[in-house]
Amino acid sequence: MKKLLSLFLLVASASIFIVQAKAQVIVIANPSVKASDVSKNDLKDVFTGASTSLGGANVVPILLKAGTAHEEFLQAYIGKNDTSYRAGWRSLVFSGQGTMPKSLDTDSAVVEFVAHNAGAIGYIGKATPHEGVKVLGVK
Amino acid sequence: MYSKRIASGIIAAFIISAGLHAQEFKIGKYEVQAHGFGTQGYIKTNDNNWLTMQTSGSGSGVFTDAGFNLSSQFTNKFRVAAQVYSRKLGALGDWHPQLDWGIADYKVKPWLGFRGGKVKTVLGLYNDVQDLDFANTYALLPQSVYPIDMRDAMIAHEGGDIYGRAKLPRNLGAIAYDAYGGRRSDSMSSGYPYELKSSIAAYLTHYGGPVYGGDLRWNTPVKNLKLGMSRQNEQITAAGTYQGAPYAESSRHDWTNQYYGQYTANRWHAESEYKRYYRDQIVMSGTPAAFDVDQDIRGWYVGGGFTVNKWLEGGSYFSHYRDFFGGTLAGIITYADAATKDLAKVVTAKFTLNRFTTVKVEGHFMDGAPNEFYPAGFYAAENPQGLAPTTNAFVVRTGLSF
Numbered sequence: 001m002k003k004l005l006s007l008f009l010l011v012a013s014a015s016i017f018i019v020q021a022k023a024q025v026i027v028i029a030n031p032s033v034k035a036s037d038v039s040k041n042d043l044k045d046v047f048t049g050a051s052t053s054l055g056g057a058n059v060v061p062i063l064l065k066a067g068t069a070h071e072e073f074l075q076a077y078i079g080k081n082d083t084s085y086r087a088g089w090r091s092l093v094f095s096g097q098g099t100m101p102k103s104l105d106t107d108s109a110v111v112e113f114v115a116h117n118a119g120a121i122g123y124i125g126k127a128t129p130h131e132g133v134k135v136l137g138v139k
Numbered sequence: 140m141y142s143k144r145i146a147s148g149i150i151a152a153f154i155i156s157a158g159l160h161a162q163e164f165k166i167g168k169y170e171v172q173a174h175g176f177g178t179q180g181y182i183k184t185n186d187n188n189w190l191t192m193q194t195s196g197s198g199s200g201v202f203t204d205a206g207f208n209l210s211s212q213f214t215n216k217f218r219v220a221a222q223v224y225s226r227k228l229g230a231l232g233d234w235h236p237q238l239d240w241g242i243a244d245y246k247v248k249p250w251l252g253f254r255g256g257k258v259k260t261v262l263g264l265y266n267d268v269q270d271l272d273f274a275n276t277y278a279l280l281p282q283s284v285y286p287i288d289m290r291d292a293m294i295a296h297e298g299g300d301i302y303g304r305a306k307l308p309r310n311l312g313a314i315a316y317d318a319y320g321g322r323r324s325d326s327m328s329s330g331y332p333y334e335l336k337s338s339i340a341a342y343l344t345h346y347g348g349p350v351y352g353g354d355l356r357w358n359t360p361v362k363n364l365k366l367g368m369s370r371q372n373e374q375i376t377a378a379g380t381y382q383g384a385p386y387a388e389s390s391r392h393d394w395t396n397q398y399y400g401q402y403t404a405n406r407w408h409a410e411s412e413y414k415r416y417y418r419d420q421i422v423m424s425g426t427p428a429a430f431d432v433d434q435d436i437r438g439w440y441v442g443g444g445f446t447v448n449k450w451l452e453g454g455s456y457f458s459h460y461r462d463f464f465g466g467t468l469a470g471i472i473t474y475a476d477a478a479t480k481d482l483a484k485v486v487t488a489k490f491t492l493n494r495f496t497t498v499k500v501e502g503h504f505m506d507g508a509p510n511e512f513y514p515a516g517f518y519a520a521e522n523p524q525g526l527a528p529t530t531n532a533f534v535v536r537t538g539l540s541f
Binding site for chain 2: 050051052053058060079081082083084086087088090091093094095096097099100119
C-alpha cells in the first residue's frame with residue numbers, strides 16, 4: 001500500500017512539474033489580433049500552416065530559432081520536435097503551398113517584431129518582458 | 140566499392156549540412172526566401188534491373204535529384220514562388236533542369252484562395268510532396284501508387300487552382316479542398332516515353348493535354364485522423380514516330396480516382412491509399428488501322444511508421460499493384476484480360492542526422508512483374524533476358540534540405 005501511495009505521489013509530482021513546465025511559455029500577439037484566447041487546435045493550425053486566421057482575421061506566425069521556450073512550445077502545443085516541425089513547413093515551401101515563417105534569435109526579438117507588425121503571433125518565455133503585445137490565453 | 144561511396148556520401152552530406160541555412164534577402168522592400176533540397180540514392184537488386192538502372196550486379200547510384208526554390212510573401216494574402224528541379228534516375232531525367240512549379244497565389248479568405256501558373260497537382264496524400272525525402276518515412280514511396288519513374292506525368296499542371304479550408308459546424312472537424320484545371324505536358328525523358336522507346340521502338344516528341352480534377356480532405360473529429368479523395372480527368376494526345384512513320388495516341392477516357400486515410404498518434408503514423416487509373420486510348424502507328432488499348436491500373440498500400448527517438452524512425456508498408464490490360468487491333472485481335480500483379484513488402488529505417496540531413500536504409504521484397512505496355516519500374520531495355528518472377532532490393536538514400 002505504501003509503495004502504491006509513493007508511486008501515486010511520484011506521478012502526481014511529475015504531472016505538476018510538467019504542467020508548470022508548459023506554463024513557462026506564453027503566446028503573444030499584436031494588439032490588432034482581436035481574439036483574447038485561442039484553442040490549442042487553432043494554435044496548432046496557425047503554427048503548422050494549416051490556417052492563416054484567428055477569429056476571422058489574418059495572422060502571421062513568428063518562430064524562435066531554438067531555445068527552451070521554443071522546445072516547450074513545440075512539445076506542449078504542436079506535439080513535434082524541432083526537426084519534424086520544420087520538415088512540415090519545408091513540405092509546404094517545396095510544394096508551393098506556403099512560405100517559411102520568420103524565425104528570430106531571441107525572445108525579446110519576437111516581442112519586438114510582434115509588437116510592431118499587425119497580425120503577428122508568437123511565443124516567448126514567461127519571464128521575458130512583453131510590453132506592447134497582448135498575451136493570448138490557450139484553452 | 141559502392142559501400143565506400145555510400146559512406147563517403149553520407150559523411151559529405153553531414154558536413155555540407157552543417158553549413159546549410161535557408162537564405163533570406165531583399166529585392167526592393169520585399170523579402171525573398173531561398174530553399175533547396177537534394178538526394179542521392181543507391182539501389183542494389185538481386186536479379187531484375189529496376190527503375191531503368193543497372194541495379195543487379197554491383198548496384199547503381201544513378202539516382203540523384205535536386206530542387207531549388209525562391210519565394211516571396213508580398214502581402215499577407217499574395218505570394219509568388221517558383222522551383223527548378225533536375226534529376227537523373229537511371230535512363231530517366233538526364234539532368235534536364237525544368238521549371239518544377241511557378242505560381243502566383245492570392246488567398247482571399249482561409250476558405251478561398253487562387254493559385255495560378257505551373258502548379259503542383261494535389262492527388263492523394265503524397266503526390267505534391269513525393270520528392271521531399273526529409274518529410275517521408277520511406278526512401279521510395281509505395282510504387283503501386285507513386286511510381287517514381289512516372290513522376291513527371293503527375294507532378295504538376297499549367298493552369299489554375301481554387302483552394303481553401305473551412306471548419307465544419309458542430310465540431311465535425313475541417314474540410315480542405317483543391318479544384319484545378321489546365322494542361323499537362325510530360326518530359327520526354329520520363330517513364331512512359333522511355334517505355335515506348337524501349338519496348339516497341341516508338342519515339343515520342345509530345346505527350347500531354349488538358350487535365351482537370353480536385354481533392355477533398357476531411358480532418359475528422361477523431362483527433363489526427365484524415366480522410367480524403369482525389370479525382371483527375373485528362374485528355375491526352377501523343378505524337379512521334381514508329382519505324383519511320385507517324386505515331387500518335389489519343390485518349391478516349393483517361394481518369395484517376397484516389398482514396399486515402401492517415402492517422403497520427405504521438406510517435407505513430409499509419410496510412411493507406413487506393414488508386415485506380417483507367418485509360419482507353421486509340422493508337423495510330425503508321426497504318427490506317429487504329430489500335431485500341433485499355434488499361435485499368437489498380438494500386439493500393441498500407442503502411443506506417445514509429446519514431447523511436449529524434450534520430451531514428453522505423454517504417455514498413457505492403458504495396459499491391461495490378462494492371463488489367465486489353466485492346467483490339469483493327470477490330471480483329473482481342474487481348475484477353477492480361478492482368479499482372481506486383482506485391483511489395485518494404486521495411487525501412489530513417490536516420491535524421493540533424494535538421495537538414497536524413498539517411499534511409501530500406502529493403503524491398505517484390506513478388507511479380509508488370510506487363511510491357513505500361514511502365515511499372517521494370518523495363519525491357521534493362522532486362523533483355525526477360526524478368527525473373529521476384530526481386531529483392533536494398534535501397535540507401537541520403538537527403539539534404541534547407
